[in-house]
Amino acid sequence: MCATFGFVLIQCSSDGEKTSASTTAGVTASTGGDAAPVAPPTSRASDTTTTTEPELPCRPTTAPEGPSVEIAAADFRFEPSCISMSADQGLNVTNGGTVTHNVTLQRVANPAEEYLDADLDPGANNATEALNNQGPGPGVYRLYCKFHEAQGMEAYLQAT
Numbered sequence: 538m539c540a541t542f543g544f545v546l547i548q549c550s551s552d553g554e555k556t557s558a559s560t561t562a563g564v565t566a567s568t569g570g571d572a573a574p575v576a577p578p579t580s581r582a583s584d585t586t587t588t589t590e591p592e593l594p595c596r597p598t599t600a601p602e603g604p605s606v607e608i609a610a611a612d613f614r615f616e617p618s619c620i621s622m623s624a625d626q627g628l629n630v631t632n633g634g635t636v637t638h639n640v641t642l643q644r645v646a647n648p649a650e651e652y653l654d655a656d657l658d659p660g661a662n663n664a665t666e667a668l669n670n671q672g673p674g675p676g677v678y679r680l681y682c683k684f685h686e687a688q689g690m691e692a693y694l695q696a697t
Contacts, residue, residue, distance in 0.1 A: 590677045591645050593695050595619035605629040605664060608692065610638045610657060613685050615692035624675045624696040627665040632657035638690070639683040644676055645693075654683075 600606040600622035609616045612634040630640045640663055642653035655663045674696070681691040 589646075590675075593619060593621075593677060593693050595693055597621035597693070597695055600626065606694075607631070608680070609633050610640065610682065610690075612636060613682075613688045613690050615680060615682075615690065618692040620692065621695045621697070626696075628653070628680075628694075629662060629664040630655075630657065630680075631662035632659055635659055636684075638685065641681055641683055642694075643679045643681070645679055646676065648679075652678075653680075 595618065597619045598617045598621070600620050603626065605627040606620060606622050606629065608620070608628060608630045610630055610632045615630075628642070632638050636659065638657050640653060640655050640657060641651055644650040644652070653663075653665060657663055676696055678694040678696065679691055680694060684690075
């Protein structure tokens with residue numbers, strides 16, 4: 538038996554092999570003979586999925602007003618490690634540790650979205666523009682060190 542739910546009709550031979558496909562607005566099922574239309578399933582409100590930003594996995598510290606949020610990269614941690622900030626603010630990350638760190642900003646809802654990837658030698662800093670000016674805007678972000686990710690060097694930002 539072949540069946541399709543949605544917008545593509547797949548026709549199958551009696552042994553279950555696909556023989557052709559076409560677009561349809563209904564649902565079709567077939568047991569090897571002619572395809573018989575079946576009423577499309579009714580959707581319920583509980584069936585719909587909306588994409589929303591995930592919750593922060595920590596209790597945030599509210600960033601002070603100003604053009605940027607100060608974050609310190611110490612050896613194997615960021616301080617503060619959980620921040621609620623405005624998307625109109627930028628980030629100023631300073632490496633106060635004794636080894637080189639990396640600063641990568643990644644959107645939690647889509648880890649492929651990286652907005653910052655910079656290596657910081659001890660004593661160096663990296664200042665960014667406001668998150669809105671860089672492209673990411675409001676959302677939940679993970680800030681992490683690619684060199685020390687296995688040691689748990691990460692922080693979370695919620696930009697509103």
